[in-house]
Amino acid sequence: MKYLGFLLVIALTVLLGYAVSIPLGPLPPTVPLLDPNQGFWQNMLSEDELAEEEINLSNLSEPVQVLYDENLIPHIFASNEEDLYRVQGYVTAKHRLWQMEFQTRAAAGRLAEIVGPVALELDRMTRRKGLAFGAELGLKYLQEKDPELLRLVEAYADGVNQYIEELSDARLPLEYKILDYRPEPWSPYKSLLLLKYMSDMLVGDRDLEYSNLRKILGEELLDKLYPQYPQDLDPVIEAGHSWDFTPVSISRPDSISYPSDAIVIDPLPQPEEGVGSNNWAVAGSKTKNGNPILANDPHLSLNLPSLWYSMQLTTPQHSVKGATLPGALGVISGFNEHIAWGVTNATKDARDWYKITFQDENRKAYKYGEEWRPTQFRVEEIHVKGEPVFLDTVVYTHYGPIVYDRTFRSNRQDVNFALKWTAHEGSNEQKTFVLMNKAKNHGDYNAALDNFTAPAQNFVFASKSGDIAMRIQGKFPLKWEDQGKFFMDGADPKMEWQTYIPNEQNPSTLNPQRAFVSSANQHPVDQSYPYYVFDNSYEHYRNRRLNNRLREMSDITVEHMMALQFDDYYLHAAEALPVMLDLLGDHQSSNDKAKKYLKELKDWDFYADPGQKAPTLFYVWWNKTFNQIWQSWHEFGVPVVTPSNYTTVQLLKNEPEGPVFDSEKTAALETASDHVRKGFDEMLEAMINWENEEGDYAWANYKRTSIQHLVPQFRPFSVQNVFTGGGSGILNATSGRHGASWRMVVELGDEIKAFGIYPGGQSGNPGSKFYKNFITKWANGEYLNFDLRTPGDNGSVLFQTTFKSNP
Amino acid sequence: MKFISILVLSTLIVVFVSPFLTYWMIMVLLGILSFVLKPGKWAAFWGGGLGMGLSWLGQSYYLSASTGSALPAQMADLMQLGSSIYLFIITGVLGFLLGALASLSGALLRNLLKRKPNNIYKGTIY
Numbered sequence: 001m002k003y004l005g006f007l008l009v010i011a012l013t014v015l016l017g018y019a020v021s022i023p024l025g026p027l028p029p030t031v032p033l034l035d036p037n038q039g040f041w042q043n044m045l046s047e048d049e050l051a052e053e054e055i056n057l058s059n060l061s062e063p064v065q066v067l068y069d070e071n072l073i074p075h076i077f078a079s080n081e082e083d084l085y086r087v088q089g090y091v092t093a094k095h096r097l098w099q100m101e102f103q104t105r106a107a108a109g110r111l112a113e114i115v116g117p118v119a120l121e122l123d124r125m126t127r128r129k130g131l132a133f134g135a136e137l138g139l140k141y142l143q144e145k146d147p148e149l150l151r152l153v154e155a156y157a158d159g160v161n162q163y164i165e166e167l168s169d170a171r172l173p174l175e176y177k178i179l180d181y182r183p184e185p186w187s188p189y190k191s192l193l194l195l196k197y198m199s200d201m202l203v204g205d206r207d208l209e210y211s212n213l214r215k216i217l218g219e220e221l222l223d224k225l226y227p228q229y230p231q232d233l234d235p236v237i238e239a240g241h242s243w244d245f246t247p248v249s250i251s252r253p254d255s256i257s258y259p260s261d262a263i264v265i266d267p268l269p270q271p272e273e274g275v276g277s278n279n280w281a282v283a284g285s286k287t288k289n290g291n292p293i294l295a296n297d298p299h300l301s302l303n304l305p306s307l308w309y310s311m312q313l314t315t316p317q318h319s320v321k322g323a324t325l326p327g328a329l330g331v332i333s334g335f336n337e338h339i340a341w342g343v344t345n346a347t348k349d350a351r352d353w354y355k356i357t358f359q360d361e362n363r364k365a366y367k368y369g370e371e372w373r374p375t376q377f378r379v380e381e382i383h384v385k386g387e388p389v390f391l392d393t394v395v396y397t398h399y400g401p402i403v404y405d406r407t408f409r410s411n412r413q414d415v416n417f418a419l420k421w422t423a424h425e426g427s428n429e430q431k432t433f434v435l436m437n438k439a440k441n442h443g444d445y446n447a448a449l450d451n452f453t454a455p456a457q458n459f460v461f462a463s464k465s466g467d468i469a470m471r472i473q474g475k476f477p478l479k480w481e482d483q484g485k486f487f488m489d490g491a492d493p494k495m496e497w498q499t500y501i502p503n504e505q506n507p508s509t510l511n512p513q514r515a516f517v518s519s520a521n522q523h524p525v526d527q528s529y530p531y532y533v534f535d536n537s538y539e540h541y542r543n544r545r546l547n548n549r550l551r552e553m554s555d556i557t558v559e560h561m562m563a564l565q566f567d568d569y570y571l572h573a574a575e576a577l578p579v580m581l582d583l584l585g586d587h588q589s590s591n592d593k594a595k596k597y598l599k600e601l602k603d604w605d606f607y608a609d610p611g612q613k614a615p616t617l618f619y620v621w622w623n624k625t626f627n628q629i630w631q632s633w634h635e636f637g638v639p640v641v642t643p644s645n646y647t648t649v650q651l652l653k654n655e656p657e658g659p660v661f662d663s664e665k666t667a668a669l670e671t672a673s674d675h676v677r678k679g680f681d682e683m684l685e686a687m688i689n690w691e692n693e694e695g696d697y698a699w700a701n702y703k704r705t706s707i708q709h710l711v712p713q714f715r716p717f718s719v720q721n722v723f724t725g726g727g728s729g730i731l732n733a734t735s736g737r738h739g740a741s742w743r744m745v746v747e748l749g750d751e752i753k754a755f756g757i758y759p760g761g762q763s764g765n766p767g768s769k770f771y772k773n774f775i776t777k778w779a780n781g782e783y784l785n786f787d788l789r790t791p792g793d794n795g796s797v798l799f800q801t802t803f804k805s806n807p
Numbered sequence: 808m809k810f811i812s813i814l815v816l817s818t819l820i821v822v823f824v825s826p827f828l829t830y831w832m833i834m835v836l837l838g839i840l841s842f843v844l845k846p847g848k849w850a851a852f853w854g855g856g857l858g859m860g861l862s863w864l865g866q867s868y869y870l871s872a873s874t875g876s877a878l879p880a881q882m883a884d885l886m887q888l889g890s891s892i893y894l895f896i897i898t899g900v901l902g903f904l905l906g907a908l909a910s911l912s913g914a915l916l917r918n919l920l921k922r923k924p925n926n927i928y929k930g931t932i933y
Contacts, residue, residue: 006915013838013908017831020901027886031905034898036866037825041898044876170826174878178885716881767878 028180038169040177043767047072047095050171051799057090057162059155060805065791066091068798071784072762072770075312075321077791081434082155084315085329087803089159089186092309096326096764097163098173099305101183102710104190104327107131107197109382114181115711116385124392127380128408130401131200134423135193141426142188149431153188156329160186174766175711194327195430199423199455201300205351206536209641211258211486216636225643225660228534229527231650234544236346236458236472236519237507239526245505247530252480253494258487276539277344278546278565278731280518281462281469283511287556291749292462295561296333296342297740299733302707304718304772306760308332308742312789313437319788320437321754323742326764330433333744335754337788338440339463340746344519346456346472347535350423352483352497354399354490356416363395367491373398399490400424418490420497422475427453442467442510449473450503458519464748470517471508472524476501479532501531516550518543520731540646541571541729558753561745566781567731573618574606576649580621583656583676594684610700610725619702619727620686625679629661629672645729652676700724703736707759707775709766717766722759724779732781743783755783809846810854816840817858817906822866833859834909841913848914855910860903867898 020031033039047068057064062079064087069075074091078084092100105111109126111119142150164183176182214222233239277298284290300307312321313331322334333342358375359365365372375395382390395402399418406415428451435448445461449471452459456474461467477484477497488495507525509517522543524533549564581602588594597617604614622645630642643651651660656672663670690697700723709717726732726739733739744756759778763770774784820836828836837859841851871879871891879891888894 002915002919006912006919009908009915010912013834013905013912016904016908017834020905021831031830031901034894034901035825035830036863036870036898038829040878040882041867041870044870044874044878046874046876049874169829714885716884766881767874767876769874769876 023180028178032169032180033177040174040767042170043174043177043765046765046768046770047763048798052801053799054802054804055090056806057086057159057803058806059158060086060803063805064803066801066803067789067791067793068800069789070796070798071310071774072798073310073312073784075314075789077314080315081152084313085152086155086159088311088313088324088329089156089161090163090803091159091311092324092326093160093163093186095762096305096309097160097167097183098175099710099764100160100186100190100194100327102175103197104193107135107193107200109380112382112384112390114179114385117387120382120384120390123382124380124390124408125403126200127382127392128394128401128403129200129419130394130421130424131196132193133378133396133401134196134199134421134425135189137424137426138192138196138428139189141428142192142430146428146431149428149434150188152329152434153191153430156191157186157188173764175714178714179711191327191329191430194325196423198325202345202455203347203350203421203423204537205349205353206641207349207351207353207484207487209639210536212636212638213640214258214486216638216640225647226536227647229523230538230540230646232540232544232646233523233526234547235523235525236470236543237509237525237529238512238514238517241507241509241512241525241528243505243529247505248478248499248502250478250480250498250531252483256482256494257489257492276521276542276733278518278520278542278733279342279344279458279460280516280546280550281340281460282550282553282556282561283468283515284466286515286550286554287747289557289747289749291464291747292466292468293556293558293561293745293747294335294340294342294460294462294468295565295743295745296344296460297565297733297743298333298343298345299739300741302705302734302737302739302741302759304707304709304760304766305764306741306758308758308760309762310756310758310786314791318438321786321788322744322756323758328433329430330437332433333742334437335744335746335748335752336437336439337464337752339445339461340748340752340754341436341439341445341462342460342744343457344460345521346458346474346519346524347521347537348456348474348476348524348533349479349484349535350454350456350474350476351419351421352477353487354397354418354420354495355487356397356399356402356418356490358416366397368398369491369493397490417487422454422477425453425475427451427475429453441465442469445469446471458521458524460517460519462746462748464750464752467511468515468517469508469510470519472506472519473503474506476506476531479534481532482534483532485534505531514551518546518550520546536641539729540644542731542733545569545571545731558745558747558755562743562755562781562783564731565740565743565745566726568608568725570606570608570615570618570727570730572645572649572729573604573608573615573622576622576645576652577601577604577606577618579649579653580625580676580679583652583673584680585673585677587677587680588684591684593688594680597684597687608699608725608727608730610723611698612725613698615699615727616697616702617683617687621679621683624682624686625676628675628678628682632663632665699727703727705734705736705739705779707772708737714766719772719775722775722779740778743778744786745783746786752788754786754788756786757783809844810850812844813841813846813850813854813910814858816844817855817910818862821859821862821902821906825862830905834905837906837909838913838916841910842917845917846914848911848918851910851914852907855913856903856907858910859906860899860901863902864895864899867895871895 065077109123279296281294308323320336322331357367380392399420404417432452453475461469520542521539608615705722707719726734742758747753883891
């Protein structure tokens with residue numbers, strides 16, 4: 001009896017002890033999550049409550065001092081770069097480990113490993129796009145050509161790894177506890193992968209859609225609806241800039257045959273509308289204090305933990321501060337004692353597609369001119385949580401990986417498209433930032449940029465010595481007109497990219513006469529630039545608003561520049577609404593609700609401030625009208641892209657009776673006015689519904705800006721309904737899910753004054769008080785002080801840590 | 808009396824040793840404690856259970872109160888529990904069950920090894 005009782009109890013104890021240690025269905029293991037000493041309860045502690053005065057870190061040559069200011073921004077004081085980046089790796093991992101690992105997993109196509117089969121399709125796509133392939137080539141490039149930089153990247157990885165090694169269960173980031181996995185060691189390869197992740201986030205192409213449209217609309221209508229240059233061109237490099245180089249010649253093949261069939265494959269995910277950025281610099285002659293002022297605000301998907309992590313990085317030779325990307329070395333957008341710089345995306349059709357003709361079923365060779373070239377096979381092993389390993393064979397040609405084939409997103413056996421992308425070439429973007437961090441003048445800035453390949457960026461520059469500059473840097477293939485706008489025949493060698501535009505011929509400007517430089521993702525240059533420039537997604541509104549303001553401003557102060565970053569002027573509405581009201585005529589004029597809405601629209605000053613109602617009315621009316629006009633585009637049955645808002649407004653204004661507005665399906669002749677009126681009726685209905693169901697339709701309530709945790713299912717860790725203005729196409733580009741992910745303004749006087757903010761917080765831990773503490777300030781257009789600190793400067797210090805090497 | 812000792816000593820173990828060990832090692836320690844102190848079954852069960860359960864409840868409450876973090880409410884939301892109170896209760900109950908069973912196992916094992924009186928007649932018959 002005694003034995004039986006004991007055996008029963010011990011069995012029960014072991015069983016319970018075991019049951020609470022394993023995942024139950026989709027739930028994570030119970031006790032590791034709930035134990036107050038190891039589980040999520042521990043993640044309630046904020047970083048200042050866990051401050052350490054001293055940390056042992058191997059491989060340091062000298063002790064390193066880290067001072068955290070009141071916002072938990074670390075200021076690292078090291079005696080050389082290798083120590084500096086080792087500690088940058090350690091400190092970043094301490095605050096953002098889960099995020100940096102998660103993002104590189106996403107870039108490597110390894111999400112299914114932790115979340116299961118739901119991510120398998122996404123992982124296959126990522127791998128077929130060859131992001132990991134690109135990062136491997138990048139690493140090979142460093143090993144062969146830049147061992148010195150590789151040493152720094154290795155030091156960073158070592159810093160991250162020393163943190164991971166000493167990581168206790170209690171300090172494990174919350175997301176690991178919930179998703180039940182552990183961090184893996186970091187490596188230089190992962191730092192490079194992160195930069196590929198950025199490339200992927202920022203680069204799109206519409207070659208598939210254009211190929212289809214070319215077939216459906218014909219070239220003439222295509223050129224009219226998707227013009228290469230807009231009427232109101234206000235490019236990045238000031239119009240009329242004289243190009244002082246002899247262009248490399250390129251000849252367009254005499255005969256071009258495009259693959260002719262309409263293509264029904266799911267296009268690659270595109271960067272979301274609203275992904276873009278602003279940057280500018282004004283010369284001392286335009287500012288109150290006579291110092292150049294530089295501003296930058298990259299617009300990206302609004303996420304928590306924030307994409308950016310602020311830091312100051314100091315050695316005896318340089319001191320730089322600004323926004324870093326967790327996982328990459330140095331500061332990405334920032335300033336030092338001599339210069340400031342910032343980035344915006346410089347999209348320019350960097351991806352092209354080639355149709356591949358295989359010799360036979362085995363896919364071992366493909367046609368290229370008169371010969372058959374051998375392919376290479378890369379077998380992607382995708383581990384899937386809770387399921388067997390998924391093997392995906394990707395065929396590589398000399399162009400690049402075949403993304404679409406019979407096993408992936410194609411319902412036809414003979415459809416094979418290879419992707420050619422500059423991100424697949426060995427390159428050294430990391431070097432650009434390491435050099436830029438130390439740059440002292442315009443020459444250093446240019447030297448740093450020479451290493452940058454992808455994703456192409458507009459690099460703005462200003463220096464204490466008074467220079468302002470802009471350079472559009474990337475590795476740009478030299479294309480003949482229309483090359484790469486459509487899918488091309490990979491069997492025809494004439495379709496190849498022939499060469500690249502030399503770095504020194506990339507568009508750039510130094511101290512232009514207008515005394516400012518600026519970029520907002522618009523066309524890079526005017527028609528005088530000797531090379532073919534094309535992209536579907538160029539901005540038409542933010543750039544003009546920005547340049548109009550900068551042209552008319554003088555005696556500029558830092559506060560003016562902050563106000564401009566937060567400028568809510570809705571230029572698209574200002575141009576479209578009068579035309580729409582005109583076309584509406586007296587439609588619905590006896591409807592009370594319509595009268596009320598129309599009055600609000602007519603009284604509007606075109607600012608999309610959060611409490612305004614008119615922006616909502618315009619936004620809904622515009623979108624309904626736009627859909628009315630381009631409805632038939634959705635009925636083509638193949639992927640296409642609609643003309644831009646800008647082009648649509650031009651058509652409404654200039655040819656309201658034109659044939660594009662007429663539907664072929666009806667006998668009657670439709671004009672612009674019909675679409676505007678139908679749009680208005682739909683808006684009326686939608687707004688009445690909204691008022692009944694949601695109540696207030698003020699702009700902020702309608703657009704509902706939310707800052708989402710990287711795992712969308714973790715809703716409680718997101719911030720919903722942020723009260724803030726702006727929107728897509730507005731300088732303050734804050735829409736529902738996108739917006740200024742970082743705002744910085746720097747005045748380069750004798751003493752540099754700097755300000756910055758981003759919608760998040762320094763900590764990646766949702767339980768920490770530093771997780772989202774910047775959001776309210778960001779939403780109100782306020783900034784944090786970002787002045788450089790010296791080691792002795794002890795004002796508003798949260799805590800300090802000294803890193804010492806084990807003897 | 809044994810109950811009080813078990814309760815106090817289990818609490819001390821959970822509070823001071825837990826940060827360095829995982830929960831199952833703590834369970835082994837609680838088992839050893841009962842094995843050594845030889846409490847009765849009920850004293851072992853309740854002493855170990857309340858020791859670990861109240862410690863866990865107290866620790867989670869203390870962390871929550873001292874940091875003011877909104878995390879318990881967010882976790883409860885994520886786990887669709889409605890209120891963070893349930894998280895505290897579940898944590899306490901789990902601690903209780905693990906502590907109680909571990910402690911009882913130790914006591915029963917000791918009971919098992921209790922030297923059996925093998926000579927009920929006292930004295931020797933030659």
